Amino acid sequence: NPIKPIVVCTWNFFNATEKAWEVLKSGGNALDAVEQGVMVEEADETNETVGKGGRPDRDGNVTLDACIMDKDGNCGSVVCLQNIVHPVSVARKVMEETPHIILAGKGAEKFAYEQGFKKEDLLTESTRKQYEEWLKTSKYETTINIENHDTIGMLAIDENGDISGACTTSGMAYKVAGRVGDSPIIGAGLFIDNEVGGATATGVGEEVIRTVGSFLIVELMRQGKSPQKACEEGVKRIMQKNKARKDFQIGFLAINKNGETGGYCVHPGFTYREYSDNGHENREVTSFYE
Numbered sequence: 001n002p003i004k005p006i007v008v009c010t011w012n013f014f015n016a017t018e019k020a021w022e023v024l025k026s027g028g029n030a031l032d033a034v035e036q037g038v039m040v041e042e043a044d045e046t047n048e049t050v051g052k053g054g055r056p057d058r059d060g061n062v063t064l065d066a067c068i069m070d071k072d073g074n075c076g077s078v079v080c081l082q083n084i085v086h087p088v089s090v091a092r093k094v095m096e097e098t099p100h101i102i103l104a105g106k107g108a109e110k111f112a113y114e115q116g117f118k119k120e121d122l123l124t125e126s127t128r129k130q131y132e133e134w135l136k137t138s139k140y141e142t143t144i145n146i147e148n149h150d151t152i153g154m155l156a157i158d159e160n161g162d163i164s165g166a167c168t169t170s171g172m173a174y175k176v177a178g179r180v181g182d183s184p185i186i187g188a189g190l191f192i193d194n195e196v197g198g199a200t201a202t203g204v205g206e207e208v209i210r211t212v213g214s215f216l217i218v219e220l221m222r223q224g225k226s227p228q229k230a231c232e233e234g235v236k237r238i239m240q241k242n243k244a245r246k247d248f249q250i251g252f253l254a255i256n257k258n259g260e261t262g263g264y265c266v267h268p269g270f271t272y273r274e275y276s277d278n279g280h281e282n283r284e285v286t287s288f289y290e
C-alpha cells in the first residue's frame with residue numbers, strides 16, 4: 001500500500017514540515033502543502049539562506065530563487081527576485097496566472113507587486129552586520145554544510161496520491177550579482193512526475209545544474225531504481241565530473257509514487273525530515289565521502 005499522505009523536506013526544518021503536514025492531514029492537496037510549508041522558512045528571519053534574512057550577494061542585495069511544480073507538470077519559477085518575502089508564492093502565481101514558467105529580476109518583482117505582494121527589505125540587522133564583516137576580506141568560499149546549505153526543498157503526496165514539490169533559497173551567500181542557482185530551475189533543483197515521484201536538491205547549485213540532478217533522479221526511479229539508489233547515482237554522476245574536488249556539498253532527496261523516500265549527499269551532514277502516519281522523523285543520509 002502506498003504511504004500517503006507524506007511530506008519530506010531537506011534539512012531539519014521542523015516548523016515547515018509541521019505546517020505542510022497540517023495541510024495534508026486536514027485534507028489539503030500536495031501543492032498547497034508544499035507552498036505553505038516552505039513559506040514558513042521564507043518568513044523565518046533566522047534562516048539565513050531562505051527568504052527574509054537570507055544572506056545577500058556581494059553587492060549587499062538579497063536575491064531570491066524559488067520554484068514550484070504540481071501533479072500535472074505545471075510549474076512556475078522566479079529567479080533573482082528582490083524585496084519579496086515569499087518567492088514561492090510568486091512562482092505559484094507565475095504558474096497559475098501567466099502563460100510562462102520563469103520570471104526574472106525586475107520583471108518578476110513588478111509582477112509580484114501587480115499580484116498584491118508587498119515590498120519589504122529582506123536584509124536584517126544580523127545579515128547586514130555579517131555582510132559588512134565579509135566585505136573586509138571579500139573572500140568567497142563554499143563552506144561545506146555550514147554556510148551555504150539550508151535551502152528548503154519539499155516534496156509531498158496528498159491523500160489522493162498526487163505529488164507536488166517546491167524549492168526556495170537565497171542562493172549562495174555573497175554570490176556574484178545576478179547569479180542564479182539550481183533551486184528555481186525545473187529539473188535541476190526540483191522535478192516532479194506524478195507517475196513516478198519527485199526529487200529536490202540542496203548544495204552547490206552549479207554542480208546540480210550541470211547534471212540536471214532532480215530530473216535525472218526521477219528518470220532513474222522511472223527505470224526502477226529506489227529513491228535511495230537514484231539519489232546515490234545522482235551524486236555519483238556529479239562526482240565523476242569532480243574527481244579532484246572535495247570542497248563542496250550536495251544533498252539529494254527523493255520520493256516515489258509509493259511514498260518510499262531516500263537521500264544521499266557528498267559529505268556527511270545532510271539530513272531530511274519525513275512526516276507520515278508511520279511517524280515523524282529526521283533522517284541522516286549516507287554520503288559519498290565518509
Ligand code: SD4
Nearest residue numbers: 149150151171181203205
Ligand atoms: C543554490 N542550491 O543556490 C542553492 C544553495 C543551497 O542551501 O542549497 N543552499 O545553489
